Amino acid sequence: MTQRVEEVADTAAPFAFDPANVVALICGPEGMTRFAVAGLRRLGVPDRAVWLSMERNMHCAVGFCGHCQLGPAFVCRDGPVFRMDAVSWMLELREV
Numbered sequence: 001m002t003q004r005v006e007e008v009a010d011t012a013a014p015f016a017f018d019p020a021n022v023v024a025l026i027c028g029p030e031g032m033t034r035f036a037v038a039g040l041r042r043l044g045v046p047d048r049a050v051w052l053s054m055e056r057n058m059h060c061a062v063g064f065c066g067h068c069q070l071g072p073a074f075v076c077r078d079g080p081v082f083r084m085d086a087v088s089w090m091l092e093l094r095e096v
């Protein structure tokens, strides 16, 4: 039995689509999100068409404790869904 191992966004590669008419919604662990975003970029999908659901452990959930803070953004208050072109720098951060 042969198994294929591929990046998550590569599963979309065999399908014909116009990258200008795509909206991508991504949720999941940040490692997977990084691969999905890289794959979508390779396919020509613009960052403004990609929406991310950021996962964070939350405590207060109203923007007071800072537990979910990523730079100037609070995932609980400002998200958890962000458009990729506004938060691409977040994916460059490691172990936050």
Ligand code: FES
Pocket: 057, 058, 059, 060, 061, 062, 063, 064, 065, 066, 067, 068, 069, 074, 075, 076, 077
């Ligand atoms: S969970 Fe407390 S600031 Fe977001």
